[in-house]
Amino acid sequence: MSPSLVAKRKVWLTYNNLRVCGSGVSMTTRPRMVGGVTAHKINKTITLYVNESAAAPQVHGQARPLLLLLPWLGSRPQGMAKYRDIYFKAGFDVLIVETKVSWFLWPRWGLEYGAQVLEILESDKFSSRPLLVHAFSIGGYTFTQLLVHMSQDQQRYQRLMQRVKGQIYDSLVYGSLDHMAVGLGKTMFPQFVGLVRQLSLLYFWMFKRHTADQFESDIAVFRNSPVMAPALFFFCQNDPLCDAEYLEQLIEHWRDRGVQVEGRKWKKSVHACHLREHPQEYLSALEHFLSSLSLTSLRAKL
Template identity: 55%
Template sequence: MLSRIPISTGITAQRISKLITFYKNESKVASSLSQAGPKPVMLLLPWLGSRPQAVAKYCEIYFRTGLDVLVVESEVTQFLWPRRGLDHGAKVLELLQTDMFNSRPLLVHGFSIGGYTFAQIMVHVTRNVQQHQSLTNRIRGQIFDSLVVGSVEHMASGVGRSMFPRFEGLVQKVSLLYFSLFKKYTVDYYSRAIDVFWNIPVRAPALFFYCDNDPLSDCEEVERVTRHWEKLTMRWKESVHAGHLKQHPQDYLMALDSFLQSISVIPLKAKI
């Protein structure tokens, strides 16, 4: 559980629900950032099966820039039965519009199927864009790492590799059978989520991390889906799904730093 994330000096954790934890940054860097106006919040959406130590590395990156971090985890049942995923997305959307967050700029960093969680939030937004316009206007930047887009086979493989790596092949076959039997309640929902990326209601700039050899993410499909986005990309010939920071730390951090500074989220002196 993410409650086991080691807390840095100046950081306090507030457990909002089983899957949602808010990390408030009261460090010196955060104090100076607050003087410029409402402090941005990073909405961090980890991959399925992520370990606290791995998520902590990304939290630390944003803590160093002075940002608060809202970590929203996902469960495999929310992917296998998307109605639950939509309910989860609705709860996150409601939270982001409470007094705790409704005046603050937002950033999004989604990993792997965490991008799908963000899409589920956006599905609710697209049902009444005008009602949620204040939220979409507050999103200053979007970062997607190893976005799972492509065929249903990609999604089934993602479940197997993320949650049951020793039985990946078997899990993929069972998942595909499941998707076939319950298409109306699964695949049709996935299609709506992918459609969100084709017609994203958020116009904020985006940064995409992906690679050519990722079995869970079709890199060509990522480029097709995001062709009309205002975006920066970091594409490697070889890397690891949701493991680009570990494989290519210098490239990753340089791209992230440049992106955050390009959208004026962090001051020039606050390099990550």
């Protein structure tokens, strides 16, 4: 069997676990309810969380909004729970889309995963939902794979792009290839950061056409994203995984394109831990941003 047929078969087998009559989404396991929250496992890396214990504070005439939450690499459920709870209070259901390191190391697999996520978002279960994106660290890379598909066929994905009402990026891995290599080491093998960095850069050099060149292409897509919804960036000057100067240039570029962008920068903080390090400032910026989107009738402070 040719490599292309193997890839297509692999994608189809994954899709087959997600689809009902070609348009719906099925769950691979029975829903679990804990503390009034029901977890619907769609597949190994995608889970829908619904707060059953409280009525959603919805805007009249609008479907309940859905948060697309893309965690950092190696995140733990308890780490994501505090963000889930914030959005439950704001009236969202939460779809967590995790990232595997293999999808980053071999971008073509990440692109296939992006296509799967898009199909889920377009399924009957979610097709009427307004969307908010909140991506942490490498989760921004995963969302970029969705943007690549959107940019290649904007007519097909026009309605989906319009459903995205806001986008939040926390500790986006942005800058040179070296930043990506350092990030990989700090996330996967923090005790061997230097070695992992060198091996990663060697790997990117050996498979340049399939990795480094693709990363450059993805960054270009992100800079000129087809999604023009308002954006909020959380970042700090001492983050080794993000070049703050480059990110500020990106923010200005988006503003020049007509995107409404807010940024919250700290001189010192911790990668993907800004909520822990600066809780009041983080929640204040997030609450102000959500209020500006008018996605929910926000009744309680976050």
